[in-house]
Amino acid sequence: MADKPSRALILYGDGLARFIHPSHAHLHSLASTANCGFLSLPNAPPSESEDDRTVREFAVLVDAFETLNKNGQFSSEFRFMGMKAAILSNNSGLKSFGEKLGFNEGKVTESNQFDLVILHIGSGENLNANSGNDVEFLNALLGAIMSIAKPGTEIRSRLLLSLVMSYGSVSKADELGLSILSTKYEKNPNLSALFPNQSYTMRGESQRNDVRQYGPMLFAQYQYAVTRKDMVETFSFEEFKECSGNLTIPADRLLHEIAFKLWKAPKYGA
Template sequence: MADKPSKALVLYGDGLPRFVHSSHTHLHSFASKASCGFLTLPNAPPSEGEDERSVREFAVLLDACQACLNMIGHTSELECQEKSVIPTLSDRFMGMRAALITNNSMMKSFGGKLGFTTLQLNELSGTNDSLAELSIDVLASELLKLLGFQDGKMVEACQYDLVFLHIGAGEKMVHERQKAVANDVEYINSLVGGIMQIAQPGSEVGSRLHLSVLMSYGCVSEADDSDLSVLISTDEKNSFLSKLIPHQSYTMKGENPRNDVRHHCPMLIAQWQYAVTRKDMAEKFSFKDFKEHGGNLVIPADRFLYEVAFKLWKAPKYGA
């Protein structure tokens, strides 16, 4: 735990892990310094659209699933009226100020309902540039400026405690997505490199910035993605002790089992803050390396924001 509250930047790559390869050296370098693991998601409802999936998974990260169901019409009007008003992030986390940067209009609308200040990438840069045309140096600098970091120093009058940047193919047509996603991975790789260049170990930025890089698999199929499961296989169990293996903690909520846990295709997460986060043995930003060498193992995705809020001194205890 740092001796001062941190500021958090979350880079969320929506549907990107399959496109990470060996040339994305900044992502792999970041993973080698970070604490790595997985965030499990619930199963997708039937006939879910791509934008609905993006919003739902984002809602899970914020532990705001009911708000998401209300928004996309999976609960009746009467049920919505019976539910209490969904509190904002500021209400839930001791006045936390948060910004969401996304070009996905549905996610932008949802974020606004939860109290995020919502921006598009071109609003951040002050230009009409697309993602591919935005300068990495400009974007890295502007993201850190929102958190109060200017010229390598922390200023008192900052706008936000948390900035959430969502990068993904989003509303593009199906035939455009593969090329778009490949470009998005390249961009987030370069952005990680640009931010880490500023947040050098021992610098004021490095000691106060809590950086998370998340990547979700997007639409998935258990049959096609069985090799991306976090379950302990029968081959890894000792047959004499197999009956003594308890439920893994990510399958529980308090004393009760979680009824809806997707064991395949979890989100990949790597987190770093100089002298605050632990370093594990992972060397690559990949499912295989995180499973074999990651230190965070598996936690439910709805616990993510609570962990980050604790680092910002906006939650009373870790994982609260």
């Protein structure tokens, strides 16, 4: 871990994973230096609208799904030992991210307003029409962030950066090409009884009964001098499945991992 509390930024490309191209150099550059993996999601309810899916998957990502079900509302403020977070659904200026995180002109201010900022990009009824521009924006934004967090700056050592890309609405047609099941299991399903339940299918000692085994979120996480790089070289489903270091964790556990690295929660998992 870092020698001082970090600040975290999550860039969330909702429904944009299908539209990543080799030309998106900054996305692939991050993946090549980061620790990567899948975030598993629960099965979607039948006849779910795109807007409902957007809210539900985001609620899962920030571990607020139960709150959403209880009162139909999602609170943008959630706390781990006082962790303060901001959620932005649309923002075109890089400077605002720095201000939210307490970063200012290459320095880190201790009186920061937020420990964690999440930027949500994409989704909506016009996803296919806007997806190209959204991915281009996300790629350019990521490049600008990495440019500011240059070697030798305090920002570089204290910024915990996560990139999350989802597939949006999925169908049974995606099951074969986007399966997160072990390659050994896929080649010989008869051996499934010999494989223990994977950790992403468990909640404590109880098994999760609603895990969708395909169409996960893809995530890459990086912090200078903290991240243990894996073997991934490009931001792609195939590369993550074969070479990622994190393999698969439930999407609702990501925030717990980040809170731990911000000194706001005990370690989740091994």
